[in-house]
Amino acid sequence: MGDEDWEAEIIKPHMSSYVPVFEKERYSSGANGDTFNRTPASSSEMDDGPSGRDHFMRSGFASGRSLGNRDSSPVAPSKRSILYTSKGFSNNKFEEGDSSGFWRQSSNDCEDNQTRNRGFPKRGGYQDGNDSEASGSSRRGGRGGFQGRRGGFGLGSSNSEYEQDEGMQRAGGLFGSRRPTLSGAGNGDTYQSRSGSGSGRGGYKGLNEEVITGSGKNSWKSEAEGGESGDTQGPKVTYIPPPPPEDEDSIFAHYQTGINFDKYDTILVEVSGHDAPPAILTFEEANLCQTLNNNIAKAGYTKLTPVQKYSIPIILAGRDLMACAQTGSGKTAAFLLPILAHMMRDGITASRFKDLQEPECIIVAPTRELINQIYLEARKFSFGTCVRAVVIYGGTQLGHSIRQIVQGCNILCATPGRLMDIIGKEKIGLRQVKYLVLDEADRMLDMGFGPEMRKLISCPGMPSKEQRQTLMFSATFPEEIQKLAGEFLKSDYLFVAVGQVGGACRDVQQTILQVGQYSKREKLVEILRNIGDERTMVFVETKKKADFIATFLCQEKISTTSIHGDREQREREQALGDFRCGKCPVLVATSVAARGLDIENVQHVINFDLPSTIDEYVHRIGRTGRCGNTGRAISFFDPESDNHLAQPLVKVLSDAQQDVPAWLEEIAFSTYVPGFSGSARGNVFASVDTRKNYQGKNTLNTAGFSSSQAPNPVDDESWD
Numbered sequence: 001m002g003d004e005d006w007e008a009e010i011i012k013p014h015m016s017s018y019v020p021v022f023e024k025e026r027y028s029s030g031a032n033g034d035t036f037n038r039t040p041a042s043s044s045e046m047d048d049g050p051s052g053r054d055h056f057m058r059s060g061f062a063s064g065r066s067l068g069n070r071d072s073s074p075v076a077p078s079k080r081s082i083l084y085t086s087k088g089f090s091n092n093k094f095e096e097g098d099s100s101g102f103w104r105q106s107s108n109d110c111e112d113n114q115t116r117n118r119g120f121p122k123r124g125g126y127q128d129g130n131d132s133e134a135s136g137s138s139r140r141g142g143r144g145g146f147q148g149r150r151g152g153f154g155l156g157s158s159n160s161e162y163e164q165d166e167g168m169q170r171a172g173g174l175f176g177s178r179r180p181t182l183s184g185a186g187n188g189d190t191y192q193s194r195s196g197s198g199s200g201r202g203g204y205k206g207l208n209e210e211v212i213t214g215s216g217k218n219s220w221k222s223e224a225e226g227g228e229s230g231d232t233q234g235p236k237v238t239y240i241p242p243p244p245p246e247d248e249d250s251i252f253a254h255y256q257t258g259i260n261f262d263k264y265d266t267i268l269v270e271v272s273g274h275d276a277p278p279a280i281l282t283f284e285e286a287n288l289c290q291t292l293n294n295n296i297a298k299a300g301y302t303k304l305t306p307v308q309k310y311s312i313p314i315i316l317a318g319r320d321l322m323a324c325a326q327t328g329s330g331k332t333a334a335f336l337l338p339i340l341a342h343m344m345r346d347g348i349t350a351s352r353f354k355d356l357q358e359p360e361c362i363i364v365a366p367t368r369e370l371i372n373q374i375y376l377e378a379r380k381f382s383f384g385t386c387v388r389a390v391v392i393y394g395g396t397q398l399g400h401s402i403r404q405i406v407q408g409c410n411i412l413c414a415t416p417g418r419l420m421d422i423i424g425k426e427k428i429g430l431r432q433v434k435y436l437v438l439d440e441a442d443r444m445l446d447m448g449f450g451p452e453m454r455k456l457i458s459c460p461g462m463p464s465k466e467q468r469q470t471l472m473f474s475a476t477f478p479e480e481i482q483k484l485a486g487e488f489l490k491s492d493y494l495f496v497a498v499g500q501v502g503g504a505c506r507d508v509q510q511t512i513l514q515v516g517q518y519s520k521r522e523k524l525v526e527i528l529r530n531i532g533d534e535r536t537m538v539f540v541e542t543k544k545k546a547d548f549i550a551t552f553l554c555q556e557k558i559s560t561t562s563i564h565g566d567r568e569q570r571e572r573e574q575a576l577g578d579f580r581c582g583k584c585p586v587l588v589a590t591s592v593a594a595r596g597l598d599i600e601n602v603q604h605v606i607n608f609d610l611p612s613t614i615d616e617y618v619h620r621i622g623r624t625g626r627c628g629n630t631g632r633a634i635s636f637f638d639p640e641s642d643n644h645l646a647q648p649l650v651k652v653l654s655d656a657q658q659d660v661p662a663w664l665e666e667i668a669f670s671t672y673v674p675g676f677s678g679s680a681r682g683n684v685f686a687s688v689d690t691r692k693n694y695q696g697k698n699t700l701n702t703a704g705f706s707s708s709q710a711p712n713p714v715d716d717e718s719w720d
């Protein structure tokens, strides 16, 4: 298993379409829309390498910043033409480090992005092949930039190839895209994606890319078991992500807390476990060092969120912690700040002058984008200190990861697959690990990542749980996963529950619409047209469908990009960057983007397909309504496939004080499952710490008040 949320991306055989990248160019093509090309503005923009460029031109995408549309036009992006591009072909400047999806950009940065035309034909259309979901508009297909099953993009008999492909991912863990050669797009051109000349894995060397040879011992078997470096099999992953920005303004860029930030104070907090230290009410009470306080101020934090009020003193007291708090409520800083405070207090051992890097802290998270986000937070809060954070994740060149580490590594942020590879290659030592953090801990411990995590804690040199501090954070914590967590945590760990464990953020206005499978696209377009340019994440259940829907939206002239596990890392980062800066206000995503991503101004989440579990629903809608801001989530409920979610949805909606449609209640009632209590609290999600026969003290507070002042509105039967 690699570092992806593959599990959520279910194969649906009827989906056949595939398109590499979707975006609408800010600079529209000529009037007939037939050809769109560009000449890079500078030589650096051409650094996708000659082969990519040549190929591009051979494919009929002539070069030239012509198009006459160098943008003086006031036309809003969404009103302009749509281009389907493969980043492997487009000579964009992405590799240069200035438009990564990871780095927060101001709108000015975005402007810079937008001035980079990406060449591609505006041939639009796509040919749907046999896809039964196709509607009239997409079937038109005209010039055929995208073909379905009949082979437009080389999927050929897509079902079997797709399944094979998926099988490879699961078994072998090749990273980057696994999609086959793209050929014969509808315009008659033939081109190749990643296995060919134009893309990351292929035979060209871009600005941030280099071909590496296998290195080091590979005593650890994780690659064969699903690791991502690809040293032992398949083409090498050569992508080197752009370096993060160095200037202080970018490092500390942040968005404003919302109108409901102060309402966090009214959320009930429950702490269970023995001898929990009291909550703190202010940053000053945490007694952090001056540099940390400066960084907190520069980050725009003036007030603690509830999870921070409780978790910071617990971690400072050296206790193990399992913390559960609603999406977007500041869990990242809740673990980073006290860890950094301790590291500053105790001093660090790893330095760039040591042969073997031995980080004091390891943070793991389930997706590449999320771990990179955590790294950026660690980098921000450790700014001006001697602590060096490093990030490593799959889909990037292994050699690059190693080079980052050898420069000094105190906090290692990693996805599981890459971490195990690096450990297997003996590029880091684990003896000094004092802090082990599992973000999205329920995901990290489930069947997908649990085995890797178990390997991690039993690696040679890894301090036992008695010798290290283990911290787990998530917005959801199913009971069965809480039980598994005991293996990782000291027996006296503390459990912090902010609000209801697994509950949805109340700042998200949730709407459930009954929409059948064949009406979904029409409804989606209708909603997106009403939304206008506001940033929207559209979740679908499969990777193929993500491409399919993104293509469809582009055809509808809605500027869209997509992110999912079949895309190369370069493309994923580009997509996120385009979405972050507003260039593509619609991001179609699989559940790979459901957890943790903190993107400014995401006002809407649309569940085109509902996920299979209610926890995933909670995480998905949590991409909006963050940090006291409000957001909206609209979900399409298809009675043909989603009835199993009716009961938990009713519960999540009512717990978050949302309107529950009568029809949903009816379905929930008619699909009654014994053991589920839709009214008050059933077993949809854990309500509290699930340790049974717990004898210790339990405090149930509103954040900021002492336990004795707190009311006790939550039943505590399930843990006592």
Ligand SMILES: Nc1ncnc2c1ncn2[C@@H]1O[C@H](COP(=O)(O)OP(=O)(O)OP(=O)(O)O)[C@@H](O)[C@H]1O
Pocket (backbone or CB within 6 Å): 254, 255, 257, 300, 301, 302, 303, 304, 305, 308, 325, 326, 327, 328, 329, 330, 331, 332, 333, 474, 475, 595, 596, 597, 598, 622, 626, 627
């Ligand atoms: N005390 C604070 N004051 C102001 N902003 C904060 C504070 N704490 C966190 N934030 C900001 O709130 C946003 C959400 O924080 P974060 O990503 O840590 O949430 P989270 O609880 O981990 O969410 P998720 O469950 O989705 O992973 C971030 O932009 C972060 O910088």
